[in-house]
Every structure is written in structure tokens, then in C-alpha cells.
Amino acid sequence: MPLLIPEDLTEPGTHALVIGISAYQFLEGGDDVNPDNAHLGLKQLSSGARSASEFAGWLLDGHNMPELPLRSLRVLLAPAPGEVIHPAVQSLMKGYHAPTRANVEQAILDFMNATESHSENMAIIYVAGHGVQFTNEGAVLLLSDFGSPSHKRSKYAGAVDMTAIHKAMNYEGNANTQFWFLDLCRGLAPDTEDYDKLGGIFELDINRGEPTNTSPMFLSSSSGQTAYGRPNKVTLFNEALMVGLKEGYAAKTDKPNDPTWRVSTTSLIEYLPSAVEILATAHGRLQKVDVTGRVINSCLHECLSPPxxxxxxxxxxxxxxxxxxxxxxxxxxxxxxxxxxxxxxxxxxxxxxxxxxxxxxxxxxxxxxxxxxxxxxxxxxxxx
The missing domain is CATH 2.60.40.10 (Immunoglobulins)
Known part of the structure; x- marks a missing residue:
């Protein structure tokens, strides 16, 4: 089971889903390489699982929302050999936490059941791994069993359309406040020219009702771009985000001399794109954060002291x-x-x-x- 803490649905709170993938079983360098995937040019990663675990670790011991405490945390990780995982997360990972299609699908459904238990809830989603897109607005996460021979007739059965899941969760009655962090590349899927339609991607029905209050989505790269990471460390997006959260660099006050510094929708929009661009430039790379979704201002985190x-x-x-x-x-x-x-x-x-x-x-x-x-x-x- 992906739950790291006992789930509590009795009162409003924060519910989180974290997915990080570095090891791909059927891609080049994996344990069971499928030669049919060679043309994709996709290899193993070394920072996806670690980055996701750092975010999950912050949720466990750093996230502060007194009125909305953490009431469930689902974590699915596929670390590369030797990849460092946050110790607090590692110690709680009992059982099977592989981010396969079956596990991720069930985790998302269970997560949605939790988030809609109270409309006052906060939902937080962070994913990291290989990504592709089929449209300029897309962000499809490739799961740890992507490219499995069993998916031969449905090549993207090992993938989840995160923008579609975002839209599926954006309805009145679900968590009023949602924060989405998608840490993945957004290049065009390499095999689109060979097919009229590539099927199998996991997505859900999209409700036509009224939207939730706020649901900003922070994408680590713009359409067509690569999201970079430092080998055997964390991604540039994760590095900027975690400094912003832990050190309070992404925080603002509501008024002068307000003792409470808050990380919110608007403060993240002001901080994160420039912080990632600065890191990328320092490494000789081009990477720009996209922000989409419903960006009404809401608080993600209250700093325990001024940064x-x-x-x-x-x-x-x-x-x-x-x-x-x-x-x-x-x-x-x-x-x-x-x-x-x-x-x-x-x-x-x-x-x-x-x-x-x-x-x-x-x-x-x-x-x-x-x-x-x-x-x-x-x-x-x-x-x-």
C-alpha cells in the first residue's frame, strides 16, 4: 500500500499524492529491456525518485497548515540503484510502492476519494519522472512499467495524463484548494508520427460542473522543453521548490509587519519560475516553468518563523x-x-x-x- 501515514477522513485536512520514478524496468538500462523501445531514446533517470521523496519528506516534517494538518500521504517511488531517498520517507515505506500503471491508477482513485471527503480539504500532488506530451498543453507521466511487452497493443498503457487528472479533480465538492507540481519533460512523444492514435493512457471523466476554488498547476518545463536534474541528486525544479519552501524564499506576508509568512499561489508564481530559470542558466540550460490551472490565491504553507x-x-x-x-x-x-x-x-x-x-x-x-x-x-x- 502506498500510504505512509494512517488515513484520517473524519475532519478536513491535507491529502497528498507523491510519485517519483527513476528506474524504468523496460527501457534502456532497465532490468528487463524491451528492444521495441529502443527508438524512443528514453533511458534511466537518477533524480526523479529522490526529488519526489524530498517533497514527501517535507510534507511529513515541514509542511505547516494548522487548520489543515496532513491526514493522508500516498507515495509511489521507483528509485535507481543507489539513489538516495529521504530517510523519513524510506523508513515508512513498507510493502509495495512501485509506481506501475496498476498501482498508480488505484492510488489516484483512492486519493480522490480522500480529497472529496470534505470540500475544505487541501490536495497536493507532486510527480517526477520521464514525461511527454501529445498537445502543447499536455503533460503525460511515464510510469515504471512503461514499455512493457504486455502493452504492445496499447503503447501508453504505462502512462498517466496528469493534465487530464488535474481537470478531472477540478469540480465543486472536491478539495477546495489544490496544488499541482509536475516535474517532467514535455517533449513531443517520439512515436506520434507512426500512429493516428496512441491509446491506453490513464485518464478520468471530466465533470462539467462548477470548478473548485483554486487549482494551480506548476509545470517544471514549458511545452517542448526538457526538465533537467543533476545526476544522482535532485531536479532543478525540485531544488528551487524545496529551498523556497524550507527556507521561506517563496513566502510573502499579507501586510507589513505581519508575523506570518505564507507560501501561496501568488507567491509561488512570483518565485518559482525565476528561481528555476536562474538555476538552469547557471548549469548552461534553458528551462522555464509554466503555470496553468485555476490560479485564485490560496495558502499552501505557513512558515513557522520569518525566512x-x-x-x-x-x-x-x-x-x-x-x-x-x-x-x-x-x-x-x-x-x-x-x-x-x-x-x-x-x-x-x-x-x-x-x-x-x-x-x-x-x-x-x-x-x-x-x-x-x-x-x-x-x-x-x-x-x-
């Missing part, structure tokens, strides 16, 4: 640096020491600060508010 920020304080180039000193105060308390050398780099908590700037000649003191936001902030003095 840390790497702050750099400089003096305007037209000013004499030796003439200035500065102090930072947060809620009436001075933070750190008086700044007298420039540039100064320090780490502070995010929030709205009062900046006291003192000039020696002519003598003057100026007080200004300044909002310091994650992950990095640069303050040039004197403030305008």
Missing part, C-alpha cells in the same frame, strides 16, 4: 562612504551592530525594518522604513 534574508547594504556612489553610519531596528529592537563599513553583508529575518541613517557632516539623522524580503535584498543608503 532569513541575505542583506547587502551599500552607500550611493555619489556619496562619501565614511560620512555615513546606519542602524536597523525591528519592532523597536536594534538588530546587530551599527553599520560603518560598506558594502556590509549580513543575514537578517525578513520583515519591515526601521533604518536609522546618521551623517557626520553636516550632522543629520534620518529614519525610514524598509521592507526586507527573501531570498536576498540590497539596500542603498541614503534611502530615497
Amino acid at each position: 532569513n534574508v541575505d542583506l547587502t547594504v551599500t552607500i550611493c556612489q555619489t556619496k562619501n562612504p565614511s560620512n555615513y553610519s546606519a542602524e536597523l531596528s525591528f519592532r523597536g529592537n536594534k538588530i546587530g551592530h551599527t553599520l560603518t563599513s560598506w558594502p556590509t553583508k549580513t543575514k537578517v529575518r525578513a520583515g519591515l525594518y526601521l533604518v536609522k541613517v546618521t551623517t557626520a557632516s553636516p550632522p543629520d539623522i534620518r529614519m525610514d522604513p524598509y521592507s526586507i524580503e527573501p531570498p536576498a535584498s540590497e539596500m542603498e543608503l541614503p534611502l530615497q
Whole structure:
């Protein structure tokens, strides 16, 4: 069974489904290579299962929604030999957790039964592995038994159309709040030119009723692109996402001096595409995050404390640096020491600060508010 914790449907809460695939039994390098798959050019991965397990581990020990605690967590993983799995997840994986077509199909059906137990529920979905698309908007996840000889007459029986499942879950009465993270490539399926129709993909009926409140879908790559990962580590998308969640870099406050920093639909839209693009560029790659679905703002996670920020304080180039000193105060308390050398780099908590700037000649003191936001902030003095 893919459940990692006992399922509780008595009260509203968070229900999650996590799938990560690195080992493909019937693709090149797998345990039972099917030569009929050679033309696909698909090989084994080394970061899909680990990335999914990192996300599942965060759900277990980091996700914070006091009014919607985690009430079920389904995890299906196919790690490559030697691939590191999050220890908390590994310790709970008893039984059979292979992301085969049969297991994934049943897990999705059971997951949907859980999410629709209360309309106030939150549903969270994260998948990682090989992906293809048949349309510009598609995202089809290839499962661990993709390419099985038993699927000869239905080549994509070992696959699930994640965008179709997303649409199938978008109806009034299901979880009001849904967050979807699809960490996969979105290149055109390599065998589409040989067939009028490729059948067998797992999908579900799509309801014509009213939609759920919010259901943003974050796709790790744009149409036609590759989603990259570092060998034997995690994907670039996962790396950016986990830093954003764990360090609070993807968090914002609702109003100045609000003590609660929240990761929400809008804060993720602002943070995640740029964070992934920066990582990809640093590795000499092109990868852009697509955001689709119903993107009404909702909260995914409340940070337990304000995130840390790497702050750099400089003096305007037209000013004499030796003439200035500065102090930072947060809620009436001075933070750190008086700044007298420039540039100064320090780490502070995010929030709205009062900046006291003192000039020696002519003598003057100026007080200004300044909002310091994650992950990095640069303050040039004197403030305008």
C-alpha cells in the first residue's frame, strides 16, 4: 500500500499524492529491456525518485497548515540503484510502492476519494519522472512499467495524463484548494508520427460542473522543453521548490509587519519560475516553468518563523562612504551592530525594518522604513 501515514477522513485536512520514478524496468538500462523501445531514446533517470521523496519528506516534517494538518500521504517511488531517498520517507515505506500503471491508477482513485471527503480539504500532488506530451498543453507521466511487452497493443498503457487528472479533480465538492507540481519533460512523444492514435493512457471523466476554488498547476518545463536534474541528486525544479519552501524564499506576508509568512499561489508564481530559470542558466540550460490551472490565491504553507534574508547594504556612489553610519531596528529592537563599513553583508529575518541613517557632516539623522524580503535584498543608503 502506498500510504505512509494512517488515513484520517473524519475532519478536513491535507491529502497528498507523491510519485517519483527513476528506474524504468523496460527501457534502456532497465532490468528487463524491451528492444521495441529502443527508438524512443528514453533511458534511466537518477533524480526523479529522490526529488519526489524530498517533497514527501517535507510534507511529513515541514509542511505547516494548522487548520489543515496532513491526514493522508500516498507515495509511489521507483528509485535507481543507489539513489538516495529521504530517510523519513524510506523508513515508512513498507510493502509495495512501485509506481506501475496498476498501482498508480488505484492510488489516484483512492486519493480522490480522500480529497472529496470534505470540500475544505487541501490536495497536493507532486510527480517526477520521464514525461511527454501529445498537445502543447499536455503533460503525460511515464510510469515504471512503461514499455512493457504486455502493452504492445496499447503503447501508453504505462502512462498517466496528469493534465487530464488535474481537470478531472477540478469540480465543486472536491478539495477546495489544490496544488499541482509536475516535474517532467514535455517533449513531443517520439512515436506520434507512426500512429493516428496512441491509446491506453490513464485518464478520468471530466465533470462539467462548477470548478473548485483554486487549482494551480506548476509545470517544471514549458511545452517542448526538457526538465533537467543533476545526476544522482535532485531536479532543478525540485531544488528551487524545496529551498523556497524550507527556507521561506517563496513566502510573502499579507501586510507589513505581519508575523506570518505564507507560501501561496501568488507567491509561488512570483518565485518559482525565476528561481528555476536562474538555476538552469547557471548549469548552461534553458528551462522555464509554466503555470496553468485555476490560479485564485490560496495558502499552501505557513512558515513557522520569518525566512532569513541575505542583506547587502551599500552607500550611493555619489556619496562619501565614511560620512555615513546606519542602524536597523525591528519592532523597536536594534538588530546587530551599527553599520560603518560598506558594502556590509549580513543575514537578517525578513520583515519591515526601521533604518536609522546618521551623517557626520553636516550632522543629520534620518529614519525610514524598509521592507526586507527573501531570498536576498540590497539596500542603498541614503534611502530615497
